[in-house]
Amino acid sequence: MVSLSRRRLLAAVVTGTVGAGIAAAVTGGPDRPAALDVDCPDYGEDVAAVACNDHRRLGVTLEPSTTSVAAPGTITFTLRNRSHREFRTNWFGWRLHKRVDDDWVFVGPRRVPLPLHVVRPGGTLTWTVTLRSDPSGRDIDxxxxxxxxxxxxxxxxxxxxxxxxxxxxxxSKTALSETFALDGASPPLEPADAVETVEWEDDVLVARTDRLESADRPTAYELDRVDDPDDEAERMILEQVLQDGRFRTTLALALEHGADRVRLEDDDRGHSPLSWFPGVYEYEGKGYRLETAEL
Known part of the structure; x- marks a missing residue:
């Protein structure tokens, strides 16, 4: 498995400026949705070229079923090999980015298996993606x-x-990327349903879950406001925060109660290996330090 959460997406691309993606090729073909007029994200130093919104029916292409979807809704992407050569890829290695403030932010998945898949001439691979605004649900698989x-x-x-x-x-890897617009409500930033009590202890807001009493490994998940986060602080967007229930809970409580320090006491059993704890992050212009401690 490999973690992708902190990869620097800095690569030269086929056309356009380095580090900013490439210009959209709005070349709509038969039975294809019109491409969005927006560039695509870069894919890192190990990718030599990016084919962005390439709606021609030539060579190896990534074909979306639509370029606009309302949540909850489903969109399908089909990789089609019309060339005379095999195309080698990792079917699990797809990536999702979001456009924020004229920049692309990597949303996930943060960890993927690494098998090799071969798409023979005339062959296809398909991804069916259901998109929801409701933040409840299992980890992204x-x-x-x-x-x-x-x-x-x-x-x-x-x-x-x-x-x-x-x-x-x-x-000589090539990245195939397709942009699409998602409509719908913004997901709420709320504490997890498992939170049973919330109270102040001096200047610390302490929340306890209904799992704590029977916990095998009681653990404190601590969030502290940082006035001047260092340059290593990772900028976060809501879609990233929601992937970690403990980060979501502590941040939601801090914002709701105006707390600079929050401690969530919970059972560490089932702790996600993709947790954002520990670390220093920036969310909506404010810095936060996340740490854990045994109780």
Whole structure:
């Protein structure tokens, strides 16, 4: 498995400016939805080129079923190989980005399996993605045949996959990326339903879950406001925060109660390996330090 959450997406692309994606190729073909007039995210230093919104029916293409969807709704992406060579990729290695303040933010998935899939000439791979604004649900599973992604707000997103032709090597990867618009309500930032009590202890807002009394590994998840986060603080958006129930809960309580310090006491059993704890983050212009401690 590999973590993708902190990868720097800095690569040269086919056209356009370095670090800003490439210009959309609005070249609509038969039975294809019109491409959005927006660039696509970069895919890192191991990708040599990005095919952005390429709606021609040539070579290897990523074809969306639509470029606009309302949540809850489903969109399908089909990778189609019309070339005479095999195309090698990782079916689980798709990526979702969101456009925020004229920049692309990597949303996930943050960890994926790494098998090799071969798409022979004339072959296809398909991803069916269900998008919801409701943040409840299981962790994002990139290996599921049907992808369900909760906790997405409205905006412009990009779905993509990378790979290489059988007559090239891995250093010549091409990323195929398609942008789409998501309409719907913004997901709420609320504490988890498991929170049973919330009270002040001196200057710390303490929340306890209904799992704490029978906890095998009682753990404190602590959030502290940071006035001047260092340069290593990772900028977060709502769609990222919602992927970690403890971060979501402590941040929601801090904002709701105006607290600079929040401690969530919970059972560490079932703690997600994709937790944002520990770390220093920036959310909507404010800094937060996340730490854990045994109780």
């Amino acid at each position: 990139s290996s599921s045949e049907t992808i369900e992604w909760p906790g997405l707000g409205p905006g412009t997103y990009a779905f993509g996959i990378d790979g290489w032709s059988s007559d090239a090597d891995r250093d």
